[in-house]
Amino acid sequence: MAIDRGSTFAFREFQGGKNKMRRIGTLENTELAQRLCDYLVTQAIDASCDPESDSPDSGWDIWVRDERQIEQAKKELADFRSDPEQPRYQVKREATHIRQEQIAAELAQQKRTAENDRIANVTKSALGEPIRAPLKQSGYPVTIAVIILSVIASLTTHFGQPRRSRAPGKVTLEEQVYDALSFVDRKEFVKSGGNPFASVETGQVWRFVTPMFLHGDEFHLLFNMVWIYFLGSVIEKLQGSLFFAVVLVTTQVSGMLLQVMLPDPAVLQPIFQGTPLDFLAQTLSGSPFAIGASGAVYGLFGFLWIRPKVDPGYPIHLVQTNVVLMLGWLVICITPLIGDVANGAHIGGLLAGVGFGFAGKLKFG
Template identity: 30%
Template sequence: MRRIGEFDQEKSALKFWSFLKGQGIDSTLEKDDDDQKWSIWVAEEDNINRSIEELKEFLADPEAKKFISIATGPMEKAKIEEHEESPKPKRQGFKEYKLREKWASRDRSSGTLTLALIITCAAVYLLSGLGSNTELVGKFFISEKLDGRLSEFVAGEIWRIFTPMFLHFSFFHILFNMWWLHDLGSQIEKKKGPKHFISFVLILAAVSNLTQFWMEGPAFGGMSGVVYGLFGYIWIKCKYDPGDGFFLDPFASILIFGFLIYGFAGGGAGVANWAHAGGLLVGLAWGYGSALRWNLGKS
């Protein structure tokens, strides 16, 4: 769900909202009691661009025939009159419509691909003897050699730039990563679609793994580079494109940034700090690019 615009006048908001309903576009009209504005939210991503174009036309000429004939039909007119006559809530010291409440009530189930990644990580963790089977673990490393040349990749084992993300070496390592993968990955998969999500995950895995390899060698593994990228993407979207409906708990942001700083400060032996940094930078850039395209598209 994304907010496509806001109105100062309740009647205009109701009129355009009714028009969208008449067009079969699933949308919601919500009031912000703090500044007396009305926001239109569109549920489906596929209807976003169309709704924005219709909004531009409406703002340019709200009395155009297409808006009057549909928005003021008998059924929609009754809805508007009923809405206008209904008792208005008393002004409160907080928003009548709160994004935090909306996000907190979101569907928390895993996305299909997110769940598949979690199951794969769990299976590799168990099959590798909780990360102790060096022969199997080596097959998931970006390289089994220390020559710094990615010999296996050059020989055609392209998958090695991705497979380190499936390795985990302790219970808390996999628990931490799977928790955040479920929370962050499911949001992106459900809002942007599985193709976008898996493409993003593969890019994050490749960049974070290569960064760690170039800086410290091949002996590393974990989903945390991807997790940091997912976090960076959502963090930027919340900051510059909140209408996209992503949510991050403030404490989670402090925890993730804090762990990154702690790692580079020398805490936590064996932490793939460069994978974290590489993934985070890609996520921030991807999120900023997405937010920029959205904001430019509105103008």
């Protein structure tokens, strides 16, 4: 027996009144109510049922969400009451499948909304530029590791000026660490007659990278580590630790190689002598004893500078102030204003980073 409460509709509210449902009628038990709701769902009508009271003998209310479907739902309810045993109402399996698909779609939409909200909040890089894209990871362990190792190595080697032992023939820890991390061991360099690759040729290939952990003074260390953090953290979070490590190592090696392979001042002096550029004989000369992470710094800068120019969809663009600052410092270091700078490392690292930026196969995403 079906129970009808007339044409007056009751309302049910969910989630603070945002979603209202209308009661279209009542059926006598849960089996009939659920059977009708299953059928309505297969007819693309969002319906649900629940008991009208806590009494076991109470009827079950039928609710419809979309007000535009009220009349259709009322007609279906009337037809159902006339013969609820018709085969067309035996659609529990189909209704269950539809509900599962609806739940999956709703969860996917919630996930997209949450992601869009996260992006809309605009994550910012350490440089302050907005990152309008999902991050591959939240942390930047390689960046932190480089900073920690650089601080330890710089302090342990007395900022690239290891103190000697007063005892004849004894080597201090500072000297041992410095010789192990620099591009060439000083003894091997002298023994080989000044071959800058003397240590590398014996298989000590780590020396292409480890000079980046050594620094000449506190300012040198601070300057490089600040930029490693600013530039490295955003690349690592955007594209992952592996990608960042590849860019970091490649640009550092490129800068170190160019610095080592540049000619001695004696070779450059005849070229620039008597010209306003005679200082270039000193500032563009090579040395295997260059230390610091400047090559990697300029490599990371070169990548972030060029990548968005090649791929406008890249999610971060360096502000012009940072570009001018980095390029301006590069030029200033080449002038006589600042001495003892590994300009070859700066230029080599920058060129490698720019190359990464232009490489189409490394497009973001």
